Amino acid sequence: MNKNFIILGGGQAAVYAAREIRKNDKESNIKILSEENFLPYERPPLSKDFLLNKKNQEDLFFHSSDVLKNENIDFENISINKVDFENKKLFTKNDDFYSYDSLLISTGSENKKLSLDNNLNDDIYYLRNLEEAKTIKEKVSNKNKITIIGGGFIGLEIASSLSQLQKKVTVIEIGSQLMGRIIPKQIADLVQKTHIQYGNEIILNKQINKIIKKNGIYEILLNDNSLIETDFLIAGIGSAPSVKLFEHTNLKLDNGIVTNEFCETSIKDVYAAGDVSNFYHPLYERTIRLESYQHAQNHGICAGKNIAGVKTEYTSIPWMWSDQFNLNLQLTGICDDYDEIIERGNDINNGVIYFFLKNKNIRGACGLGIAGKVGRDIRITSKLTEKNIIVDKQILADQNQKLNKLIQK
């Protein structure tokens, strides 16, 4: 008898899982249930080329509806509001239900919201999905002074795009550096310098005490009593895994849905992949939760294999990028667990990379350069990390020595 595979959530992990299941199982029923009324789309351009009008909505979809139709994958725009793991059923608010044999949860993550005066909740915009990106694009078109609360990846990418649209941008960050959660200070400082060169104002170490709305203009009062006037407010202060639906169930949660290296959750026949999953990584021997393009795709594929009965361990080395102005920032592995740092290069025109080593092994690296200048070395670093290859530190530090020889047989 054909099995019913249901994928809850309609993003990148979902669609790659669905196609991978189909690759390995031609018969079973595969259904994606998505709260968004769009086929799975690429999120990275939302804060960049989509805001800049270099890409349109139709450029963002991973696959056309024909591709899904041809592979007999159903995509349904529906909201689920109850899960009964015991009886393997998902319920809508009208009590209609879907039965599954195996379930993949790929509900992603959601914006953390700023807790200020409740009256201003509708005045603060966030950017995670296509609808939000469309709204921001439309609303900023007749605004000049934009303030972005939060100096992380998303805030800085929006700051870069809006600056290119000739807006006067201010970024307020509570921490002592930009992108402080994952990016080393050396790289963050170089990014900050570039934003300032392009005319953006970066305010660090400041908290917002109050925002007052006066005649359509906002006054932001900071904790040092300074005042910023702005026409429009955008917040990017991090995200949280979308797990509300599972909070009162037996599903084990800890910074997302806890999964093992096979994307399996604490409940049999229930899998999780992408942003929502806090997964065990065998190489790092710890759990990691990632919010990135490459991870969503690879984790989805891995989950798809396991659901289809092809037991596959997830060993992908984390990788992510951010594009701001003409710079491309890349990070691989983990850069917060090291006993030694090695610097390669000192000029962003040729690329600057910091390697993070522990017991002589590379654990991660973070690089910044004019578009394209750090990618090859960062990619090679992922491979060196994966293979646990110990590399002569002098080679790492010398930009004149190519790293690709190190991974060749």
Next chain:
Amino acid sequence: MSEENWIEVGSTDSIEEEDLIRFDHQDKTFCVYRLTDGFYATDGICTHEAVHLEDGLVMDDEIECPMHQGIFNIKSGEALSPPACEDLKTYPVKVDNDKIFIKID
């Protein structure tokens, strides 16, 4: 198909094995690769976003874009991994007296 279409890129020893060089001709950029079984050529700019593939990584028969890790097959130009979805144009290559030529249409 006249001889004039073949443009000299450089000598064969200017490219190491499993590596590439960038070649600019008129207003276009190309990448010329040396794989284990010979020389190949493609457009030099990624089809996903305008970045030079000369800084990308050559592995087996594939070139990986240095910006977002889109992957193309060097021999066929086929886009193999997102975010690349549009194929890369390829060009015929010949070697004559240790010199590499590519045929640009």
